Amino acid sequence: MNIKFFAALAGVLVLAAxxxxxxxxxxYIGPAEMEITDGHMSPEVLxxxxxLSDPQLxxxxxxxxxxxxxxxxxxxxxxxxxxxxPVEGGRPTQLTKDGKxxxxxxxxxxxxxxxxxxxxxxxxxxxxxxxxGNRLKLTDIPAGIEDYLLSPDExxxxxxxxxxxxxxxxxxxxxxxxxxxxxATEDLMYxxxxxWRTEICHSFIAPMGNGIIKDGLDILEGELFELPNGPxxxxxxxxxxxxxxxxxxxxxxxxxxxxxxxxxxxxxIYCPLTGETSQVTFEGGxxxxxxxxxDGGKLAWLSMERDGYExxxxxxxxxxxxxxxxxxxxxxxxxxxxxRDLTQDFKYxxxxxxxxxxxxxxxxxxxxxxxxxxxxxxxDAGELFRLTADNLWFDFGSPFGILQDGxxxxxxxxxxxxxxxxxxxxxxxxxxxxxxxxLLGQLDKHDTEARWLxxxxxxxMLTWVLYPPQFDATRTYPAIEICLGGPxxxxxxxxxYRWNYLxxxxxxxxxxxxxxxxxxxxGQPWCEEISGDYIGLNMDDYLxxxxxxxxxxxxSGVAACGASYGGYSVYYLAGIHGDVYDCFIAHAxxxxxxxMYYTTEEMWFPxxxxxxxxxxxxxxxxVGPAGDGVTFGGIKQGGSPWSNLPKARRHYDNSPHKxxxxxxxxxxxxxxxxxxxxxYDEGMAAFNAAQLMGVPxxxxxxxxENHWILKPQNALYWHRSYFGWLDRWMK
Numbered sequence: 001m002n003i004k005f006f007a008a009l010a011g012v013l014v015l016a017a018x019x020x021x022x023x024x025x026x027x028y029i030g031p032a033e034m035e036i037t038d039g040h041m042s043p044e045v046l047x048x049x050x051x052l053s054d055p056q057l058x059x060x061x062x063x064x065x066x067x068x069x070x071x072x073x074x075x076x077x078x079x080x081x082x083x084x085x086p087v088e089g090g091r092p093t094q095l096t097k098d099g100k101x102x103x104x105x106x107x108x109x110x111x112x113x114x115x116x117x118x119x120x121x122x123x124x125x126x127x128x129x130x131x132x133g134n135r136l137k138l139t140d141i142p143a144g145i146e147d148y149l150l151s152p153d154e155x156x157x158x159x160x161x162x163x164x165x166x167x168x169x170x171x172x173x174x175x176x177x178x179x180x181x182x183x184a185t186e187d188l189m190y191x192x193x194x195x196w197r198t199e200i201c202h203s204f205i206a207p208m209g210n211g212i213i214k215d216g217l218d219i220l221e222g223e224l225f226e227l228p229n230g231p232x233x234x235x236x237x238x239x240x241x242x243x244x245x246x247x248x249x250x251x252x253x254x255x256x257x258x259x260x261x262x263x264x265x266x267x268x269i270y271c272p273l274t275g276e277t278s279q280v281t282f283e284g285g286x287x288x289x290x291x292x293x294x295d296g297g298k299l300a301w302l303s304m305e306r307d308g309y310e311x312x313x314x315x316x317x318x319x320x321x322x323x324x325x326x327x328x329x330x331x332x333x334x335x336x337x338x339x340r341d342l343t344q345d346f347k348y349x350x351x352x353x354x355x356x357x358x359x360x361x362x363x364x365x366x367x368x369x370x371x372x373x374x375x376x377x378x379x380d381a382g383e384l385f386r387l388t389a390d391n392l393w394f395d396f397g398s399p400f401g402i403l404q405d406g407x408x409x410x411x412x413x414x415x416x417x418x419x420x421x422x423x424x425x426x427x428x429x430x431x432x433x434x435x436x437x438x439l440l441g442q443l444d445k446h447d448t449e450a451r452w453l454x455x456x457x458x459x460x461m462l463t464w465v466l467y468p469p470q471f472d473a474t475r476t477y478p479a480i481e482i483c484l485g486g487p488x489x490x491x492x493x494x495x496x497y498r499w500n501y502l503x504x505x506x507x508x509x510x511x512x513x514x515x516x517x518x519x520x521x522x523g524q525p526w527c528e529e530i531s532g533d534y535i536g537l538n539m540d541d542y543l544x545x546x547x548x549x550x551x552x553x554x555x556s557g558v559a560a561c562g563a564s565y566g567g568y569s570v571y572y573l574a575g576i577h578g579d580v581y582d583c584f585i586a587h588a589x590x591x592x593x594x595x596m597y598y599t600t601e602e603m604w605f606p607x608x609x610x611x612x613x614x615x616x617x618x619x620x621x622x623v624g625p626a627g628d629g630v631t632f633g634g635i636k637q638g639g640s641p642w643s644n645l646p647k648a649r650r651h652y653d654n655s656p657h658k659x660x661x662x663x664x665x666x667x668x669x670x671x672x673x674x675x676x677x678x679x680y681d682e683g684m685a686a687f688n689a690a691q692l693m694g695v696p697x698x699x700x701x702x703x704x705e706n707h708w709i710l711k712p713q714n715a716l717y718w719h720r721s722y723f724g725w726l727d728r729w730m731k
Contacts, residue, residue: 027099043719120144187256194706483562516541575659611647612639
């Protein structure tokens with residue numbers, strides 16, 4: 001089935017309307033106005049697109065509040081402002097034109113005010129007839145606020161802020177050393193993703209309406225656990241009960257080495273009135289995203305069963321909340337019983353659960369056969385069904401509203417356009433916003449194809465193929481094969497501002513996206529075939545896809561490009577491919593698996609995926625060398641370089657760095673200097689190896705970037721370098 005570039009569903013003016021009376025602050029960045037004369041997507045166009053996010057339906061169900069972020073390449077920054085639009089669609093209204101971003105905007109319960117974060121504090125502004133009134137600052141938290149949750153009656157506030165961690169800085173031991181910069185630790189997890197963990201997030205509770213809030217009650221007072229969970233601190237880890245008396249939250253109550261090796265994140269219920277906490281889940285992997293039913297009688301959450309495995313099947317769990325007898329003015333002791341897996345017979349991962357208003361069913365999103373759809377489960381009836389048609393080539397988000405006729409208000413995107421608001425009813429789609437149509441509508445159309453390729457072991461692999469605009473099968477084109485990161489993930493109809501496949505095909509490339517072993521939208525067995533076997537069938541899958549596209553008469557050559565595990569794939573394929581590929585690009589790739597194990601932070605990941613699975617243990621109660629009674633323990637083997645487990649040994653014995661003697665194909669190595677997940681010296685080592693082998697190669701390091709490239713000018717340089725390298729060797 002072929003589809004064309006997605007055109008507008010209706011002729012709607014894209015540029016947001018705004019009142020002449022609205023104040024435009026210094027530093028404001030608005031939507032880009034750009035004429036595209038050749039019909040081609042460019043990096044400059046990509047970075048100029050508005051990024052729509054966080055839609056919120058008004059209490060009366062008539063208006064959607066959302067934010068849009070616009071970037072300035074010249075100023076090297078982005079600013080996010082607020083908009084509204086009627087549920088029926090039409091002309092959006094711009095509420096703010098600030099020079100500093102506004103985020104986490106929420107309606108008041110009566111719809112007459114809007115709360116939001118700006119400059120690390122919580123604000124409130126009256127809302128009337130599409131305008132915001134005077135703003136009232138509600139908090140003055142010294143460490144600032146990362147995110148927040150209002151209780152249903154708006155009488156209480158949960159806010160997320162930083163507290164000092166166990167990582168020591170010089171001023172901790174001598175206040176006079178306030179200008180010294182150093183980090184000291186005696187345990188693991190001293191850094192995470194892109195930051196040194198001198199602070200961790202805690203969640204605080206404060207009453208509203210008693211003047212400006214300057215502090216709050218710490219739910220984890222005196223504890224060094226994270227709430228919300230790091231490294232991304234998603235506020236969805238906490239949820240108020242409908243009556244505002246309880247807070248369900250997800251927390252990994254571990255620190256240091258135990259934290260680094262475990263994913264055992266549990267669900268708890270906290271009573272602010274008494275300070276009592278009851279535990280809902282215990283042993284296992286990730287239990288996250290608790291959501292209370294509107295009637296308060298049920299609690300749902302997402303769960304992975306196995307500790308230490310971050311790509312286990314994500315189940316949708318539900319339990320019934322029973323409230324024990326309570327004394328006057330006291331909290332009942334809520335107990336969650338009859339816990340069950342609502343997706344036991346569902347082969348895909350659930351995400352972003354949302355209760356129906358009648359508390360009888362739960363909506364959720366799931367990637368299924370390469371497309372993210374919306375599903376609904378009715379626990380009492382034991383029914384689970386798909387709401388979005390499986391022949392729609394879009395990735396849908398979970399509903400943020402359900403209309404009376406059952407129409408879902410949600411978001412969608414594809415490889416051809418970023419997030420937009422949409423109303424969905426079966427096959428019927430009504431697009432509500434057209435944020436980027438004034439730019440995307442100027443682009444030439446192209447074709448996308450879904451191919452199911454035969455793998456070496458007789459299975460079928462979904463492979464997306466994007467063709468350049470004005471594709472002519474009598475001509476020849478270079479091709480790009482995308483090596484997926486993760487290693488678990490999916491090449492679906494998602495939109496990316498880094499690995500943007502629309503941009504790639506508009507540069508004259510055929511783009512090939514194989515959902516090789518380890519992808520998550522095809523059932524758990526397909527996903528799990530990559531763990532402990534990085535060098536196995538998933539590499540055959542890449543070679544299968546590359547050979548299939550290279551056999552087409554219109555393909556002149558194939559480049560392999562990827563990030564993270566995709567970068568590992570590039571480095572490994574460089575040592576085994578023979579003459580299949582003509583060019584390589586690796587971003588944030590793993591090159592030396594042994595060194596990676598010793599320098600990364602989330603140890604559960606290499607412990608499992610390097611072949612150890614859950615087979616590891618700490619040896620406790622060994623007396624320290626001085627005989628001073630201090631005990632210590634070490635990991636016995638797991639997926640470590642010293643492990644004697646067969647899968648681990650095979651894994652390390654075939655690390656990409658041990659195959660550099662076979663390298664002969666031009667390679668570009670890119671890395672972020674603040675990448676602590678895959679430290680940047682992995683890219684440097686790969687480049688050095690290529691240079692020593694006499695292979696045409698180039699190294700690019702972004703000192704201030706992490707696993708991603710986020711700043712606009714850095715992103716533009718990344719794209720220009722990416723296509724410059726491809727054009728040099730493929731055209």
